[in-house]
Amino acid sequence: MTSLNFEEKNKNEAEKKALSSDLKKTLADIAASIRILSMDAVQKANSGHPGLPLGCAEIGAYLFGMVLKHNPKNSSWANRDRFVLSAGHGSMWLYSLLFLSGFNLSLEDIKNFRQLHSKTPGHPEYGDTDGVETTTGPLGQGIGNAVGQALGIKLLENKFNKDSYKIFDAKVYCLMGDGDMMEGVSSEVSSFSGNLQINNLVAIYDANKVCLDGPISESFSDNVKERYESYGWKVYEINGHDFDEIHSVFTLINKGQDRPVLIIAHTIIGKGSPNKAGTSKVHGSPLGAEELKLTKEALGLPLESFYVYPSALEFFKNKLKDEEKLEKNWNDQFKKWSEAFPDLYDEYKKMKERFIPENLENELKALPIKSPIAGRNASHAVIQELAKVMPELYGGSADLSVSDMTMITAYPVVSRGSFKGRNIKYGVREFGMATIASGLTETGMILPFIGTFLTFSDYMRNAIRLASLMKLRVIYHFTHDSIFLGEDGPTHQPIEHYAALRAIPNLHFIRPADANEVKMAWMAALKYHGPTAFSLSRQNLPTLSETDVPYNEGMGRGAYILKKEKKKADFTLIATGSEVELALKVSEELEKMGKGVRVISMPCTQIFDSQDTAYKNSLLGGDIGKRVSIEAGVDLGWHKYIGIDGTAICMKSYGLSAPYEKLAEEFGFTVPSILKRIL
Known part of the structure; x- marks a missing residue:
């Protein structure tokens, strides 16, 4: 056995308070x-x-x-x-x-x-x-x-x-x-x-x-x-x-x-x-x-x-x-503190109760965000507003805050000797970051969001799994969410990650189509008593008028009809994220051919799966024509919604290094390519 390894004077001082034999x-x-x-x-x-x-x-x-x-x-x-x-x-x-x-x-x-x-x-x-x-x-x-x-x-x-x-x-x-x-x-x-x-x-x-x-x-x-x-x-x-x-x-x-x-x-x-x-x-x-x-x-x-x-x-x-008695003494001190510092006590209560502003949906909808805008930038704008009214919100990133847009600009970075900030720089430690975030939320008073590129969620997966098992409120702010991040190439382009994260029970994986859905994705994460993963674009996306719907009719349902067929549906197009705009463009061309087309945005399959049967049937029940999913990832999981005979516009390989417009052409994520596939 190795004996106690301290300085002799400290050891001697400690021994003065030795344990009694009893x-x-x-x-x-x-x-x-x-x-x-x-x-x-x-x-x-x-x-x-x-x-x-x-x-x-x-x-x-x-x-x-x-x-x-x-x-x-x-x-x-x-x-x-x-x-x-x-x-x-x-x-x-x-x-x-x-x-x-x-x-x-x-x-x-x-x-x-x-x-x-x-x-x-x-x-x-x-x-x-x-x-x-x-x-x-x-x-x-x-x-x-x-x-x-x-x-x-x-x-x-x-x-x-x-x-x-x-x-x-x-x-x-x-x-x-x-x-x-x-x-x-x-x-x-x-x-x-x-x-x-x-x-x-x-x-x-x-x-x-x-x-x-x-x-x-x-x-x-x-x-x-x-x-x-x-x-x-x-x-x-x-x-x-x-x-x-x-x-x-x-x-x-x-x-x-x-x-x-x-x-x-x-x-x-x-x-x-x-x-x-x-x-x-x-x-x-x-x-x-x-x-x-x-x-x-x-x-x-x-x-x-x-x-x-x-x-x-x-x-x-x-x-x-x-x-x-120890807790009672603390309670007495806490009462005196709460009376001496009522403003701090108000913040304490908000953090303890995981406070969500009553009018938050309307405030977020009123938040001006330019169009077009990348999903990561739209989320950054939402974060700034939430930080003003939600003291429990703390952000952080694995050395990517300038890219994943997680910095709360009004607050400093946590540093050695100074814990007054609300931004945590985790360094290039994705797995460690995810385990630390779980610990932060286990204090019962902190709601952490942590950022990195979506493809690096693989490093974090087991920590995300445990957070999901525990139903911890952690928000994973994943960006650069598809092949359309472009030139960084296949090492950084997520392909299988949507399916992999959707497979984790209790995790809400949300892939918003535009700024409107980004705002409501934050609403969904704040309302959910469990972990949420955002999948946010690097490239700019237009803000769609069709996505401007109340939370309870859109994101709160997990999937919703963006565009109703004008006649009996020949096609039902289901898309997520940046491919929602593409689905709407495809529908326009199909309608010019006299086809009836329904377009569905499905930002969160887990929320949709939790809806009642009547609502799910209102979207996907009955004769709604040929079903087509459009998502720049693997098709694993999509045939649950499009059926065995449905067509999945998807990735069947890893991506390539090129500007994103060239990648869209190469992998068939263009209107002509999709029309050729489904007609």
Whole structure:
């Protein structure tokens, strides 16, 4: 084991406040209870990961017993410390601690680990289990969420704290494993947070030298200490089983923190297991009945299943009184603050309630936007107006704000030592940006929008998926949304991305046709209690008179009729984004030939799919002629709307590098080409 790695004078000072033998005995009982509950729950389920709970029991006992400032009886208290288990496979460790410390989780819930509809699923899930701050499991993302939560608290500190009132001063703690360290996203978010010197973030690295596939030496040899020091973090090393060393490092951190902290805690995975400790055999499989018995005997634990030490329950019962008092004192201070600063309190309420101005639709419709205009520029104009009336709105970009048009011009950029801005420069870290944005919205008071080119959504996809699973309100501001971005060529031209994003449950993917639909896309995103992805053009588009309809008759339906057939429909044209104008032009030529034509704009298939049957039939039911979809992406998903015999005007290959007008000709997105296809 590596001993505590600090300056001697600090170590000596910390030791002056050493733990008493009685307290260490109680913490040991808590750690023992964690081990018993975790081993038994995994064994009962015959599924799970016992290694981390056995190896991190002392860390958990100390963290929940001595460090975290929260109130388990009100897990949504605004100024609570937050804990994120990035190594989500070790979920029974967290569930054991939530149960012991008094969250709304029972012993019966522990016994139902990994069972259908239980409060203790295989990996922690946001909203399913009281006290779980974010959904984790896909490694590396939990630390990203933790960075976002910590950054969000810093933003709220800057906005609301006054000299005599600390409304926000909470910290975020995160437990990482070797897998988190190996995933590239952890590097992105750790570099980002080090650059900003986010000083309310503490990450604990469970350095047990074992991953699922075997010894970590086979795949990972980073010098983690030097790596994190290069990011600008303060790094400590401790024996993760030694309460004195754990106590000493947290004593130092609590004295004052000026940057993010990483605690490298050297542990033994599966500690106590005679035949599996320190090996990958204990990482992701139950111990087995015989090894479970041997492990309890080796650790001196009772053999009784799901035994909990009475001293552990008594400790947390007494601690809960202090925690409830802590929140009460904060509430008293908050009331005084609200009376002293009524304007700030009004902003606080707006942010807490996710305020949307009552007359927003009319205000957006009245917003003058020139025509023609690129979708990205139209959205930029909307952002400026929204920022004036919605204090919860914070923007950011992955090094592309001058191209994706996400900058809120009236506010500065968040920077080291200054968190008063409302623009966040994430650098070229798309995946990290998406995980941080999820953490920002998990503060319950920030609505983030983040920008990059649509083709780079691939880097972000798993974070978007988790945000969709959690139904988090994040807005993905994707631009350069088709082959018509032009000369940058096929590496930057999205082809399959519309279909890929539409495939994610709970994500609203919106591809607006013009400035009118961009305005209403923002309305849709603000109204929706889940994530939204905008797909915005680089090229200028005319503002169409046909799209100037009330929200509830247009964007709010997901699809709507732009142009009604003048006689029985021979053709129904369905289009999205920049191809809507093209569909209208095609309809004009068809009408000159005496054809009846219906034109439908379908900016969001997910919203349309949620409409009642009568409305869907009013657009696509009955004999409406030959159905044609027009969209500059793959046709995957379109035959749901145009039928097996419908014609999809689509991309069947990657794009090319050329001016967008030439690309339209090359790939058949012109009126003559489409007429030739469908007649």
